Amino acid sequence: MVAPEQPFRTLTGMHDLFDPDTARRRALVDLFATRAEQAGYREVRPPLLEELGVFQRLGEATDVVSKEMYEFEDKDGRRVALRPELTAGVVRAFVQHHPPTPWKVWYAGTSFRRERPAKGRYRSFDQVGVEVLGVDDPDLDVEVLALAWSTVRELGLRDVRLVVNSLGDGDDRRNYTDAVAAFLHSRRSDLSEAAVATSERNPLRVLDTKRPEDRAVIADAPSIAEFLSPDSVAHLDRVREGLRALGVPFTEDDRLVRGLDYYRRTTFELVADSLDAAQNAVGGGGRYDGLAEDLGGPPTDGIGFALGVDRLFLACDAEGVFPAPEPVLDAFVVDTTGGGAARDLVHELREARLAADRRYGGGSLRSQMKSADRSGARWALLVGTDELAAGVVTVRDLRTGAEQETIARAELVGALLQRLAPTAGTGRDGSDGRDDEREGTRT
RNA sequence: GUGGCCGUAGCUCAGUUCGGUGAGAGCGCCAGGUUGUGGCCCUGGAGGUCGGGGGUUCAAAUCCCCUCGGUCACCCCA
Structure with missing residues (x-):
């Protein structure tokens, strides 16, 4: 292996994500997942790679299919592609496994399009969204639109509009x-x-x-309105009625067509007026009643939407809402006796579900205190030769700067837990392991 | 795919116009001032292929060409 002429770096249009951004992204997915699951949706995770044909149903005439897909030949000689969006893969999964309907699923994941990157549009992008298969009822359209709307509202966004249209059924x-x-x-x-x-x-x-x-x-x-069949009109009327009943504000735009070929009847977008027109669509979706059939399954009604994470955050930044959550650290252990005390204490704290950290490599008390300060921890737990000899720990509250106190080492963890009790359960999150893929954007 | 702008320290950037005094600042980082105490202040230190390659020149961060990358706009998408 020869070293590269220049250090390796991310591919064009792809970015590494670090702490504040990753935390914010996870917070968004948590929020969305909670809402979706409360509405009866369950998570689905189709693979990132599919047979090319799955995506060609998005429309041969669309740029997404004709030139923006990461497609290549597998070693088996099969044409495959990284997914440029999630709907096609989800519907393929439906067709393959024929789960009982109605099938209500949510997802958070990454897709890829080989476009020229621009603001709010990258080659690797994340979306969160839902799909429902097997229901024709316009009241479902209302549920889906309301879920998209509520999500955006819960993020704190106010300068966003819901725009609705109908493209009619296949004939229309x-x-x-x-x-x-x-x-x-x-x-x-x-x-x-x-x-x-x-x-x-x-x-x-x-x-x-x-x-x-x-x-x-x-x-x-000509306007689509002139071409809608009586059934399509009735469907749209019921959607309008439902949105009004739920207090979900919307506007109609008979020029809203959206990019992919599979859309039928209800289509919609969430437009952030705080952003430039070039990237102001933060999400969108609609019905795709013929898609399952196109993918080899039985005729099945379908509807869904996706929200683009990158654009959603651009809009959040523009409105100054939904900041990244601050990391919480309860205690930072400062040990000037050689490190053994820190090693043991930090472990004990963590086993007790307290967030604890320390510094490695020793250092003066002063320098370790600086580390404690920077860590954002609530307490500095000091163990020096005096404490070690007396079997105690000095606890200093870094936020108030108040008097520090001495607590017996044996009682320390219990005492700290007690102090946190009033606010326990908030903001702390032991679990988690959202894994490989990140979450994400766009329809 | 087309075009504009931009690549100098970990980050933000000055220096590039009219090539030439030892590559700089702020922030961050490390250490010390305060040999057991963070934030403020002061002092010192580490850290740079000036994106890469080629060319012009006595001399290039600075001029020319190519290239890679970033960014924005268009196309497109959402």
């Missing part, structure tokens, strides 16, 4: 797409070159262009 969508294509064709001389190109392979995508000159043309385009 096809008819509408044809009408839009015809319209764009008739006005192609007024459209930008890029818009004309897009209109030829994916007409609906042109509807949410951000280019001003195209927007003017789009304003005259």
Whole structure:
């Protein structure tokens, strides 16, 4: 092995995450998981790697499929791809295992798209989301939208809007797409070159262009409302009614089409007005009633959404909400007698479920106290030659700077636990082991 | 994929215009001032392939070319 010419580093568009960010991310997933499980959803974790075909159902004409996937040939000669989103894999899992319906699942995980990175958009990104398969009832749409809305609200975000639309059922969508294509064709001389190109392979995508000159043309385009079947209209009406009943505010936008081909009927986005238009969609989702069938399963209704973690946090930063949780450390042991006392005491504290740390390599009392200060610990527990000889520990409260006290070594842990009792159970979290994948963004 | 801007210490950056005095500051880190006490203050110290490669030159962090990377915008996506 020859050393690299330059040190290794992360791939373009991929980032290492460290403490404040990782803690914040975990807090978000905990919050989301709690809400989802309270609503009857259970966690699902499809693999990061799937057969390429699973994702091609997102739409051959979409950039996600045509050029942004990390796809390659496995050593078996099989075409595989890193997932560019989670819905397709979840639906594939449904088709493969045919669990009883309704199947309500939530997830938190990483996906990959080989795009040029930009603010709030990276090649490796995290999303949290839910999917429900096997339910046609529009009241479920209401539940799902409400869950997305509540999550965003619980984060503390206020400058976020819920935007809703319906693309109609498969026939409605096809008819509408044809009408839009015809319209764009008739006005192609007024459209930008890029818009004309897009209109030829994916007409609906042109509807949410951000280019001003195209927007003017789009304003005259037919509305989906004119193409909805009576059933689709009834479905949408019931969704509206439900959202109003729940007090979930929303606006409607008949130009909201979303990027992937599988969407049917209800579609929605969460738009953060605190962010620039280029990255203001912090989440979105909708129905995908035909997807299970496309993946080889029985016709099954489906709906879901995903929230983009990176963008959600951009919005949180913009509004100054949902900061990373502070780490808690109860005690920092300072030992000037050689380290044995610190070694034993720290272990004993941890076994008693107290958060404890120490410094290695010795050092003067002063320097160890500095470490204790920086650690953010509530108490410094001092063991010097005097304490060691007397079988006691000096306890100093680093937050108040009040008088320090001497406690018998044998009674120390019990005394500290007692002191924490009034606030026990808050903020402390012994468990956990969210593992390999991180959590994350986007639909 | 296209374009703009940017890569100097762990971090934030000055120095680059008009090449030339020993590569700097703040923060952070380590140690000491205070030989048993953190935060404030003072002093000292460690730490740098000036992204990488090539070129021009007596001389390059500074000029030129290539390259890698970051960032932002567009495309696209969400």
